Amino acid sequence: MTSSTVALSVRGLRKRFERPAVEGIDLTIEVGEFYGLLGPNGAGKTTTLRMIAGLLKPDLGSIQVFGIDVLGNPTAAKEQIAWLPDEPLLYDKLTVSEYLEFIAGLWRMDPRQAERNARELLERLDLWVHRDDRCEGFSRGMKQKAALAGALIHDPKLLILDEPLTGLDAAIARQVKDLLLERARAGCTIILTTHVLDVAERLVDRIGIIQSGRLLAEGTLQQLRAKAGHSDSTLEEVFLNLVAQPRALPT
Amino acid sequence: MSKAVGSKIPVLLLLILLHLIAIPMALAIKHTPSLSSRGAALGLTIGGAIVLFLMVSRSLITAVQALYARGDMDLLLSSPVSPRAFVAVRASFIAASVTMEFGVLIWPFANVFVLFGLLGWLRTYVLLPALGMLATSISLVLALTLFHVFGARRTRVIAQITSALFAAGFMILLQLPNILRSRGRNAAAATGAFTAGLPGDSAFLTPALAVLGGSVATLAVVVACAAIFGLTLRLLGGAFIRASTAAASISVGRRTRNRSDALRFHGNTRLILILKELRLIARDPWLLTQLLQQSIFLLPLGAVLWRQQGAGLPLAWGAVILLASFLASALAWITVSAEDVPELVAAAPISAERIRRVKLQAALLPILPVILLPVLVLWRSHLWFGFAVSLCALGSAVSCGLLNVHSDSLGKRSDFRLRNKGNAGRGFIELLLAGGWMLVCTAMVWLSPWR
Numbered sequence: 001m002t003s004s005t006v007a008l009s010v011r012g013l014r015k016r017f018e019r020p021a022v023e024g025i026d027l028t029i030e031v032g033e034f035y036g037l038l039g040p041n042g043a044g045k046t047t048t049l050r051m052i053a054g055l056l057k058p059d060l061g062s063i064q065v066f067g068i069d070v071l072g073n074p075t076a077a078k079e080q081i082a083w084l085p086d087e088p089l090l091y092d093k094l095t096v097s098e099y100l101e102f103i104a105g106l107w108r109m110d111p112r113q114a115e116r117n118a119r120e121l122l123e124r125l126d127l128w129v130h131r132d133d134r135c136e137g138f139s140r141g142m143k144q145k146a147a148l149a150g151a152l153i154h155d156p157k158l159l160i161l162d163e164p165l166t167g168l169d170a171a172i173a174r175q176v177k178d179l180l181l182e183r184a185r186a187g188c189t190i191i192l193t194t195h196v197l198d199v200a201e202r203l204v205d206r207i208g209i210i211q212s213g214r215l216l217a218e219g220t221l222q223q224l225r226a227k228a229g230h231s232d233s234t235l236e237e238v239f240l241n242l243v244a245q246p247r248a249l250p251t
Numbered sequence: 252m253s254k255a256v257g258s259k260i261p262v263l264l265l266l267i268l269l270h271l272i273a274i275p276m277a278l279a280i281k282h283t284p285s286l287s288s289r290g291a292a293l294g295l296t297i298g299g300a301i302v303l304f305l306m307v308s309r310s311l312i313t314a315v316q317a318l319y320a321r322g323d324m325d326l327l328l329s330s331p332v333s334p335r336a337f338v339a340v341r342a343s344f345i346a347a348s349v350t351m352e353f354g355v356l357i358w359p360f361a362n363v364f365v366l367f368g369l370l371g372w373l374r375t376y377v378l379l380p381a382l383g384m385l386a387t388s389i390s391l392v393l394a395l396t397l398f399h400v401f402g403a404r405r406t407r408v409i410a411q412i413t414s415a416l417f418a419a420g421f422m423i424l425l426q427l428p429n430i431l432r433s434r435g436r437n438a439a440a441a442t443g444a445f446t447a448g449l450p451g452d453s454a455f456l457t458p459a460l461a462v463l464g465g466s467v468a469t470l471a472v473v474v475a476c477a478a479i480f481g482l483t484l485r486l487l488g489g490a491f492i493r494a495s496t497a498a499a500s501i502s503v504g505r506r507t508r509n510r511s512d513a514l515r516f517h518g519n520t521r522l523i524l525i526l527k528e529l530r531l532i533a534r535d536p537w538l539l540t541q542l543l544q545q546s547i548f549l550l551p552l553g554a555v556l557w558r559q560q561g562a563g564l565p566l567a568w569g570a571v572i573l574l575a576s577f578l579a580s581a582l583a584w585i586t587v588s589a590e591d592v593p594e595l596v597a598a599a600p601i602s603a604e605r606i607r608r609v610k611l612q613a614a615l616l617p618i619l620p621v622i623l624l625p626v627l628v629l630w631r632s633h634l635w636f637g638f639a640v641s642l643c644a645l646g647s648a649v650s651c652g653l654l655n656v657h658s659d660s661l662g663k664r665s666d667f668r669l670r671n672k673g674n675a676g677r678g679f680i681e682l683l684l685a686g687g688w689m690l691v692c693t694a695m696v697w698l699s700p701w702r
Contacts (some may be wrong), residue, residue: 055597078600089595093534094527101516105523106599111516118514131514134534150595 006067007031007158007189013051013061015213021047022058023213029206031066031157034184035191036204040243044213045193046085049160052191053083065158079107082156086163088147092136096127096146099135100153107154114153121149125175141172148176152183159183161192165199177203201235211243266359273363281367299382302353306386307393308417310349314387314394315410317341318491319498328492335488342387342484350383374469381476388483395490403498411540419547520601521609528586528613541667542581549574568625568636569689572644575621576685579648581667582614583655589664611649611656618648639695647688651681 010027014020022044029035039045050056052063054074063070063077070077083089091099097118104114122128125145130138135146144164151159161180165173181203184190194200200207201221208218217227221238225231228241327337357379361372393413398406517523532538549570587610590596596606622644629637654677662670671678 053598055594075600075602078598081598083594083598085594089592091527091531091591093531097514098527098530101514102523102527103595103599104516105520106596106601108520108600111518114516115514118516 005031007033007065008052008191009064010052011062013048013063014059015047015051015056016059020213025215027208029189029191031189032184032187033189033206034204036200036207037191037193037210038197038200038207038239039210043210045210046162049162049193053081053160054078055083080157082151082154082159084147084151084161084164086166088143090135090143090147093134095132095134096122097131099146099150103150103153109154117153117155121152124179125149140167141169144168145172145176148179157189159188159190161190163193163195165194165196197236197239209239209242217242266355269356269359270363273360276360277364277367277369280364280369303382303386304417306349306353306382307389308414309352310345310386310390311393311410311414313345313348314390315407317345318394318398318495319407334492338488338491339484342391346383346387346480349386350380354379377469377473381473384480385476388480391483391487391491395487395494398494408536408540411537411544415540415544415547524609525613525616528610529616532582532585535664538585538664538667542578546574546577568640569692571621571625571640572647572689572692573685575618575644575648576651576681578618578621579614580651580655580681582617583611583652584670585664585667586610586614587656588658588660588662593661607656611652614652615648622648635699636696639692643688643692647685650684654680
């Protein structure tokens with residue numbers, strides 16, 4: 001793997017709050033790859049993603065996004081990244097179009113390009129008719145779609161999603177999944193966490209399983225099945241098997 | 252030192268300070284000839300009325316907040332506890348908190364006065380809770396009336412304005428003798444004229460005369476207030492629950508402008524950031540009325556200073572410097588510390604310092620009319636004076652804004668009223684800054700060759 005094909009490179013990442021949250025994680029994700037980071041609650045998934053997004057400083061380790069050092073040159077790295085947590089990052093008193101204009105401004109986009117992208121995303125996510133409505137009246141699903149439009153408007157090369165499907169109904173979840181797959185096919189690198197293992201099984205190219213701040217196992221579903229010793233299991237069975245005996249397995 | 256203990260230290264210091272201030276006052280009262288019973292009753296009536304109206308001003312806001320609070324309401328209403336009991340607990344909490352707020356300011360004086368032999372002040376320990384219950388009853392009636400008349404969507408804002416008017420009206424009334432005196436009459440004559448206009452031995456003074464008459468009458472007043480409180484809860488408990496349920500079901504979504512077929516985005520990052528801040532402030536009527544409410548407290552100061560002359564000009568212009576400081580500090584707190592989505596801003600490829608600078612500009616923009624007012628009004632008659640006040644108002648606004656922009660504390664817009672809680676030092680520094688700029692202004696006027 002050459003450095004030009006690497007979208008994200010994480011080495012020896014460590015973060016400690018009152019107790020260790022992330023303990024020496026190494027990750028390499030290729031350009032255009034759809035990567036799923038799975039793990040039980042409190043495993044360190046969100047902390048890892050927040051450090052990659054430049055929201056949290058690691059105690060130790062290095063993070064490179066498309067060859068840019070996130071710690072040394074955060075502004076340049078953030079140009080490439082979009083961050084979408086489970087709670088939509090929205091301003092209730094702004095309309096969707098004002099919100100998208102604000103994000104386009106933060107990412108210093110050309111206004112014409114931003115208008116085109118915004119229109120395309122709003123139409124794609126069925127939000128065009130709500131473009132002049134304030135977000136305060138939106139349902140959970142509409143808020144998540146508006147936040148996703150905000151994350152995608154500046155055409156990020158690395159999309160970081162923390163539980164993007166939490167609380168969405170089936171129809172909206174489908175819209176979001178389709179849009180993510182479309183972006184991945186177009187060359188966007190995506191890293192997401194989810195507790196819905198069926199979603200991970202169907203969406204992602206590679207999976208990393210994390211527990212107690214350490215990467216337990218990593219690979220395609222087939223590779224993980226082989227590691228767990230169950231060649232015809234579902235991801236759920238593989239996941240439960242792996243997290244049940246973390247110390248016994250090689251990473 | 253634990254955080255809990257640390258946060259109580261300013262309150263303890265305030266209590267000690269008030270006790271110390273009360274000592275010379277107690278000595279002065281001891282050496283003043285006793286007032287007639289009518290004079291004492293009048294003092295007690297006016298004092299009680301002022302406290303009652305200020306209590307209503309405070310408790311009205313809390314009552315309306317309770318009306319809209321979701322929090323544990325669904326849980327409580329779905330439990331086997333009677334809804335009326337739940338309302339009674341909330342109302343008792345409002346009465347207790349408003350009593351404590353005023354008790355902290357009044358009881359230190361009562362303690363010292365009692366120590367100096369003025370035993371009548373012991374009655375404040377029962378009269379203040381009685382006033383708290385009466386004020387809460389009035390607030391509940393007012394809150395439900397506003398809800399009935401203006402509807403769920405507007406009640407919060409109207410209640411803020413009503414509360415501000417209650418507070419401002421009585422603060423101005425409190426200054427009435429000073430205002431009259433400044434019109435060339437002495438305070439005694441002014442107060443005498445005021446009392447002369449009151450009905451003689453009418454019902455107006457009866458409660459105060461009764462309270463001054465003895466403990467039984469005091470107890471009767473307390474029982475009457477408690478009875479009003481109980482009756483209000485009994486009659487309005489159901490209406491409060493119904494209004495609260497209706498408040499929870501209002502739709503908050505708004506359309507901001509007419510739909511257009513095309514999107515029109517601005518290309519300038521600074522303009523977009525400023526627009527976003529101004530939109531968020533302008534679309535939050537609750538916040539705007541909070542700002543108005545707190546600004547209104549400067550009116551009495553302006554009223555007092557209006558007739559005071561400095562270099563032949565009203566000193567009231569100094570209030571513009573104070574107002575600019577207050578507004579800049581408040582708006583800078585709103586734009587920086589109360590940022591709704593700090594994570595989004597932190598994830599953007601733009602430096603935190605640049606964001607802070609733009610936020611400060613956004614905070615100062617709405618204050619420009621206040622800052623320019625003196626120079627615009629006085630440019631024909633007293634240009635230098637107007638320029639000095641405007642310049643110092645700008646300096647004061649920028650320095651108070653900078654203080655808040657570089658503060659690390661985070662909060663929510665809904666916590667606006669409590670923004671200096673646990674950060675009394677910042678409030679004190681803001682006052683010092685405003686005072687300093689007022690001194691600079693005074694020096695500019697006095698030392699000016701064009702005076």
